[in-house]
Amino acid sequence: MGHRKILSFMLLLVLVVISACGSNTENAAKGTGNEQASNSSSNVSTAAKEKTVTIGIVNSPLTLNQINDQGDSASKNVLALINDSLLDIDSSFQFQPKLADSVETQDKQLYTIKLNKDAKWNDGQPFTTADVLFTLKTALNPKVETSLRLGFIEGLNDAGKLEEGTTDISGLNIVDDHTFTVKTKTAIDPNIFKETFATKIQFLPEHILKDVPLDQLAVNPYFQKPEVTVGAFKLATFAKDQYVEVVKNENYYRPIAKLDKIYVKVLPATNLVAQLQTGDIQMNSLPVGLIPITEYEKVKALPNINLDSSGPSEPAELFLNNKAFDNPKVRQAIAYALNRQLIVEQLLKGQAEVIDGSVPSDNPYYNKDLPLYGYDPEKAKALLAEAGWDSKKVVRFLIPVGNKIREQAADILTQNLKDIGINVEVQKYDFGTLIQKVLKNEYELTIFNRDYYIEPSLYFSLFASDNANNFIGYNNPKVDALIKEGIVEADEAKRHVIYNELQQILHEDLPTISIYSEKRLQAVSKNVLVGKPANIGMFNNVNEWDIQ
Numbered sequence: 001m002g003h004r005k006i007l008s009f010m011l012l013l014v015l016v017v018i019s020a021c022g023s024n025t026e027n028a029a030k031g032t033g034n035e036q037a038s039n040s041s042s043n044v045s046t047a048a049k050e051k052t053v054t055i056g057i058v059n060s061p062l063t064l065n066q067i068n069d070q071g072d073s074a075s076k077n078v079l080a081l082i083n084d085s086l087l088d089i090d091s092s093f094q095f096q097p098k099l100a101d102s103v104e105t106q107d108k109q110l111y112t113i114k115l116n117k118d119a120k121w122n123d124g125q126p127f128t129t130a131d132v133l134f135t136l137k138t139a140l141n142p143k144v145e146t147s148l149r150l151g152f153i154e155g156l157n158d159a160g161k162l163e164e165g166t167t168d169i170s171g172l173n174i175v176d177d178h179t180f181t182v183k184t185k186t187a188i189d190p191n192i193f194k195e196t197f198a199t200k201i202q203f204l205p206e207h208i209l210k211d212v213p214l215d216q217l218a219v220n221p222y223f224q225k226p227e228v229t230v231g232a233f234k235l236a237t238f239a240k241d242q243y244v245e246v247v248k249n250e251n252y253y254r255p256i257a258k259l260d261k262i263y264v265k266v267l268p269a270t271n272l273v274a275q276l277q278t279g280d281i282q283m284n285s286l287p288v289g290l291i292p293i294t295e296y297e298k299v300k301a302l303p304n305i306n307l308d309s310s311g312p313s314e315p316a317e318l319f320l321n322n323k324a325f326d327n328p329k330v331r332q333a334i335a336y337a338l339n340r341q342l343i344v345e346q347l348l349k350g351q352a353e354v355i356d357g358s359v360p361s362d363n364p365y366y367n368k369d370l371p372l373y374g375y376d377p378e379k380a381k382a383l384l385a386e387a388g389w390d391s392k393k394v395v396r397f398l399i400p401v402g403n404k405i406r407e408q409a410a411d412i413l414t415q416n417l418k419d420i421g422i423n424v425e426v427q428k429y430d431f432g433t434l435i436q437k438v439l440k441n442e443y444e445l446t447i448f449n450r451d452y453y454i455e456p457s458l459y460f461s462l463f464a465s466d467n468a469n470n471f472i473g474y475n476n477p478k479v480d481a482l483i484k485e486g487i488v489e490a491d492e493a494k495r496h497v498i499y500n501e502l503q504q505i506l507h508e509d510l511p512t513i514s515i516y517s518e519k520r521l522q523a524v525s526k527n528v529l530v531g532k533p534a535n536i537g538m539f540n541n542v543n544e545w546d547i548q
Contacts, residue, residue, distance in 0.1 A: 054263040056281035057289040058402040060241040065223045066202035067139040074288045080539040082231040083202040088540040108187040108490045115178040118253040128177040134206035186488040195455040232543035257543040282525040291521040314452045315514035323473040324444045331510040333383035335373035337420045352518035358459045365456035367503040380420045391421040398446040400431045474511035
C-alpha cells in the first residue's frame with residue numbers, strides 16, 4: 001500500500017473512531033447531520049483535541065435574562081451554565097458555597113453574606129457587593145419585570161418590589177466589597193433565605209449595564225447575548241429553537257472547566273434515544289429532556305450508555321382557571337373524573353405515583369395523611385349536576401408539546417373529562433406560546449411541571465391572591481393568611497402544622513390537581529467521566545465535568 005493510501009486510510013480510521021466515541025462537532029449540535037461532520041484534516045484535529053459534551057433537551061430556552069427567566073426550565077438549564085449563584089443546593093438538600101463563602105445568621109432575621117474574594121466576571125473584572133447592590137436595586141424596581149420572589153426582605157412590598165419612587169432597599173446593607181447583610185421583615189427559617197435568595201439570584205454586571213435606563217433594560221442587547229457572566233462557562237451562540245453553545249471561562253474563579261464546550265441541543269423528544277445511541281448527545285436533561293419510561297429497556301440495552309432513575313419528581317400538575325371553574329364541586333368533579341392510576345400503570349409502567357397536591361412525596365413537608373381522590377366518574381357526574389354545570393361550555397385545554405408522556409397523559413385526561421360531560425377543546429403549543437396564553441387568561445385547563453423545591457413556601461406562593469403571577473385566579477383569605485404565616489414562622493414544628501393545614505384546604509378547594517409524580521430516567525454516555533442528569537443541582541460542579 002502506498003504512503004498516500006496509508007495516510008488516507010489512517011485519516012478515515014481516525015474519523016470512524018471519533019464518530020464511534022460520540023465526539024460532537026458544532027455541526028452535530030446544530031443538527032446538520034452526519035454527512036457534514038467530515039471537514040478538513042485541520043478541523044478534525046481541532047475537534048479531536050476539544051472536550052465537548054452535548055446535552056439533549058426538547059424545549060427551546062425562552063430567554064437568557066438572569067433576573068427574569070420566566071419560570072422556564074430550559075432557560076434555567078442554560079443560565080446555570082454561565083452564571084453562578086451565592087450558594088448551590090445538592091441532591092442531598094445540602095447548601096454548598098459558590099459566589100458566597102458563607103451565609104450566616106444568629107437570629108434568623110439578619111443574614112450576613114461573605115463573598116468569595118476571588119470571584120470575577122469572565123472579562124476579568126472583580127465580582128463585588130457593588131454588583132449585588134446593582135442587581136437587586138435593578139430587579140426589584142417596579143419598572144423592571146423579574147422572576148425573583150423576595151417579599152420577605154425588609155423594605156420590599158408583599159410582591160417583592162420597591163414601592164414606586166423608592167430606590168433603596170432598607171433591608172440591604174453593604175458592609176464592604178465582599179460582605180453584605182440582608183434583614184428580613186421577621187425571623188424566617190434559614191432554609192427559606194438560602195433557597196429563595198442565595199440559590200435563586202443570578203447577578204448582573206454593574207460595569208456593563210449601569211448606564212442603561214430601567215425602562216430599556218429588557219430590550220438591551222445584553223439580554224439577548226449576555227457575554228459577560230460569572231459562571232464556569234460563557235455564552236458563545238444562542239440559536240433559538242436549535243442549540244446553545246457555551247465555552248469554558250478561562251477567567252473562572254474556581255478551577256477552570258475541564259470541558260472546552262457544552263452544547264445544549266434542542267431536538268424532538270422522539271429523537272432523544274436515537275441520538276444517545278449514535279453519540280450525537282451525551283446525556284439528557286431534567287426536566288426538559290425527559291426520556292419516556294417506555295424506552296427504559298431500549299436505553300438500558302445501549303452499550304454506550306449508563307442509565308439510572310431519580311426519586312419522585314415534581315408532579316405534572318393540572319392547572320384550573322378558577323374564574324372559569326368557580327365552584328369547588330366542579331373542580332372536585334374533575335379530580336374524580338381523572339384515571340390517574342391508569343396513566344401511572346400504562347404510560348409510566350408503574351415508575352411513578354399519584355399525589356393530589358403540588359408538594360412531592362419525598363419533601364419533608366408533604367402531608368401524607370390526606371386521602372387521594374380516586375377514579376369515580378359517576379361521582380364526578382353527580383357533582384357536576386349538583387353544581388349546575390353547562391355541558392355546552394367549551395373548555396380550552398392547553399397542552400405543551402415536547403414531553404411525549406405528558407402529551408399522552410393529557411389525551412387520557414381529555415377523554416376522562418369528555419366522558420363526564422365536559423366539552424373539552426384541545427390546543428397544543430410550544431411552551432413559550434402556551435405560557436403567554438395562560439398569562440393572558442386564554443385558557444380553562446393546562447398541564448405542565450413546576451420546579452422542584454426544598455423550601456415548602458415556594459410551592460404555595462402561586463395560590464396567594466396578591467401574587468401577580470397567580471395565573472389560576474385562585475383567592476382564599478385563609479390560604480393567604482397561612483402562606484404568610486408559613487413564610488415568617490421560624491420554628492420547624494410550627495411550620496409543619498401550618499403547611500399541613502394549608503395542604504388540607506387546597507385539597508378541598510383544588511385550584512390545581514397533580515396527575516403523577518414520575519421517576520425520571522437519567523442517561524449518560526459511558527465516555528462521560530464526570531457529569532450526569534439530576535433533578536437538583538445538575539450543574540453545581542460543571543467545571544469538573546470531563547469526557548474521555
